[in-house]
Amino acid sequence: MRTHSSGEVLSVTDFTNLGATNAGLFRDFVRATLKPEHRFIEVDLQQANFIDSEGLGALISAHKSVAPRGGCVRLIGANAMVAELFRLTRLDQLFEFVPGT
Amino acid sequence: MSTVTTTPGRSLNLAVPCDLAAVREAARQLRSFLEQQGLNGTDLDAWELITAEAGNNAVEHTPPEALNIPVELGMRVTPSDAELVVVDHTPGFELPDDPQLPDDPLSESGRGLFLMRALSDSVRYLRGREENVLVIKKRRTSQATPSSDPQQSVEMAVLETTIHTMTEELAASYESLSAIFRFTAELNRGSINAEFTERWLHELRQIVAADWFVLRLADPFGALLAVTHCSRNDAGLPPLILKGTTQTAASIESRAAISRQDMWFDAANPFASDDPLALFGSPASGLAHPLYVNTELVGVLSVGRFTRQHPFTAGQVNIIHTFADFLGIQIRNARIQEEHLRTRLVTRELEIAATIQRSLLPVRLPEPDGFRLAGFCESASKVGGDYFDAVLVPDHGLLLVIADVMGKGVPAAMFAAIFRSHVHARPDLAVNPGEFLTWLNRALYPDLDRVEMFVTAQVVFLDQKRRELRIASAGHCPLLVRHADGTIKEGDADGPPLGIDGDLVFTDHTEPVHEGMCFLMYTDGLIEARNPAGELLGLERLKSWFGSPHLKGAPVAAIEAGLVKLAREFQGSAPAADDLTFVLVADDPASAGGAHVGPGNLHVAY
Numbered sequence: 080m081r082t083h084s085s086g087e088v089l090s091v092t093d094f095t096n097l098g099a100t101n102a103g104l105f106r107d108f109v110r111a112t113l114k115p116e117h118r119f120i121e122v123d124l125q126q127a128n129f130i131d132s133e134g135l136g137a138l139i140s141a142h143k144s145v146a147p148r149g150g151c152v153r154l155i156g157a158n159a160m161v162a163e164l165f166r167l168t169r170l171d172q173l174f175e176f177v178p179g180t
Numbered sequence: 181m182s183t184v185t186t187t188p189g190r191s192l193n194l195a196v197p198c199d200l201a202a203v204r205e206a207a208r209q210l211r212s213f214l215e216q217q218g219l220n221g222t223d224l225d226a227w228e229l230i231t232a233e234a235g236n237n238a239v240e241h242t243p244p245e246a247l248n249i250p251v252e253l254g255m256r257v258t259p260s261d262a263e264l265v266v267v268d269h270t271p272g273f274e275l276p277d278d279p280q281l282p283d284d285p286l287s288e289s290g291r292g293l294f295l296m297r298a299l300s301d302s303v304r305y306l307r308g309r310e311e312n313v314l315v316i317k318k319r320r321t322s323q324a325t326p327s328s329d330p331q332q333s334v335e336m337a338v339l340e341t342t343i344h345t346m347t348e349e350l351a352a353s354y355e356s357l358s359a360i361f362r363f364t365a366e367l368n369r370g371s372i373n374a375e376f377t378e379r380w381l382h383e384l385r386q387i388v389a390a391d392w393f394v395l396r397l398a399d400p401f402g403a404l405l406a407v408t409h410c411s412r413n414d415a416g417l418p419p420l421i422l423k424g425t426t427q428t429a430a431s432i433e434s435r436a437a438i439s440r441q442d443m444w445f446d447a448a449n450p451f452a453s454d455d456p457l458a459l460f461g462s463p464a465s466g467l468a469h470p471l472y473v474n475t476e477l478v479g480v481l482s483v484g485r486f487t488r489q490h491p492f493t494a495g496q497v498n499i500i501h502t503f504a505d506f507l508g509i510q511i512r513n514a515r516i517q518e519e520h521l522r523t524r525l526v527t528r529e530l531e532i533a534a535t536i537q538r539s540l541l542p543v544r545l546p547e548p549d550g551f552r553l554a555g556f557c558e559s560a561s562k563v564g565g566d567y568f569d570a571v572l573v574p575d576h577g578l579l580l581v582i583a584d585v586m587g588k589g590v591p592a593a594m595f596a597a598i599f600r601s602h603v604h605a606r607p608d609l610a611v612n613p614g615e616f617l618t619w620l621n622r623a624l625y626p627d628l629d630r631v632e633m634f635v636t637a638q639v640v641f642l643d644q645k646r647r648e649l650r651i652a653s654a655g656h657c658p659l660l661v662r663h664a665d666g667t668i669k670e671g672d673a674d675g676p677p678l679g680i681d682g683d684l685v686f687t688d689h690t691e692p693v694h695e696g697m698c699f700l701m702y703t704d705g706l707i708e709a710r711n712p713a714g715e716l717l718g719l720e721r722l723k724s725w726f727g728s729p730h731l732k733g734a735p736v737a738a739i740e741a742g743l744v745k746l747a748r749e750f751q752g753s754a755p756a757a758d759d760l761t762f763v764l765v766a767d768d769p770a771s772a773g774g775a776h777v778g779p780g781n782l783h784v785a786y
Binding site: 098099100129131132133135136137139140142143160164167168169170173 | 200201204225228229232233236239240281285286287288289291292294295298299
């Protein structure tokens, strides 16, 4: 898992799943690298083929850290299964979905 | 990660260390297994997530002392569906019928159960003492094609093993189901009784291979638990008073009743030395299960074994719950029926007593020449203790009696009946009310004293020839006399009530009857009527109304109606607490010259 900062965007990349085993790590990465100027967190899900309820919790945590700044979390390239998970849990309204490259 | 594949082919069982990474890896392995069985991508994604969620729960809620016990995950596949079985060693949880998403959409947890349920067709959770079993089932979205596997014979053997296991489970379920059917059939032939419950509990003991049981039933207030059935006849277990909290209650059975949860006993939770169940000795393992129907405590069933080596399995605990809860409902229903029957009997008794009491009252009041009478009697409950009577004494005048037996219901009505028979037994004493009361008191005292009741009474003899009233009173409300000019005179309250002292002597006093005079006899229900603010109507208010100018020259029926109106308007919406009884007698020269036979002058309301 890696993070990259560019202007008001913090990007999180390089992970293949987001679940109970690494949700804590995700939170720590975001907490450690989020700067006051970051209004958007872009999470690259292009390689992620699995997210569980704890992974969703980690993404909600990220949302709560930027929403007060008028920002949001952008989910890049979510696959069909992952997108379905967000729809099922009615979290699809909370995040901005962006097609992958 | 240690993985144990116990059976190849159509089922895969894994025992993995109790940590998140291990169950995540197990979820991947089970996905691969399902892929080999021909499940499609959608099913595979769903199962991987279901397995991960179930495994995460099993790991995250395991207490530190059980972390060394593996989590078991088993997947079984049939041509139509797949079933995941997860055995955990957590304290367990209550699985809601329909798990929901968290109320707060920004909650960072609380979606696991919802996802498991949303992605599957059924989720069951069987709680046991040392293990719990989660069973999740899901139909396959595409049906399997017939296998062309060269190892078909091996698979057939595996399938047979699976069928055999399922048959065993079915047989256990069948035992409990067939017992319930027999139970129901027997209940249809009659209500539940002690002998039947005893048989039922012995049957349960055999099915779950228990060594002993104790059934305690709660009293109607849920404050006391008394033993009704025990596998040891000589146990002599004392009743339990329910007090304290789950932590402080003295016994395991009390704690189960108070907490409304199963309480377990085993090596880790032995009986306290003063716990009644300690009678069964040590070692022991088992549970105390509270029997609740809705919020009502029916009792507590405790079932145990003389061993700590083989605690009840989750399936056996499930059977105990089914038996106990079913039994609780039947006991509760039987109690409701019994209560209903008792209420009906009491209602019927009251109806009979009310009929008797009504029969005590005169059908209409006799009216001697020159006088008009009006009476009113309304009972606050179905049966009260008020009584009044008017008896013509030929060639002399009219005897009027009003009495109030202290107390209500059947006993008061019965004493009113006894009082009436005494009144009618000695008409010769009517002309001397004081002497009459002295005799009544002496005659009634032994009975009244025995049941600690007493009677207030007023006896008035209206002497037509002398045109005077002779009045005697035993602790009764004062007679009110209204003269033609509206002035009110209050009669003396002469003596104590009847039944206080058997040797009392009552006296009477005389009041001349003037033209246009009217007098009122009544019970305390009239002056003690309360308005919604709780104020009493009171004697002064009554006197003020009785003396008001608008009653001058009014017919006695109109005064009666006015008095009823006064009491009712004063009470307003407040419920009547006592009977309302009064008699009015008015001098009316216009009625002289023969017995009056007008419309009924007595109004009885129930």
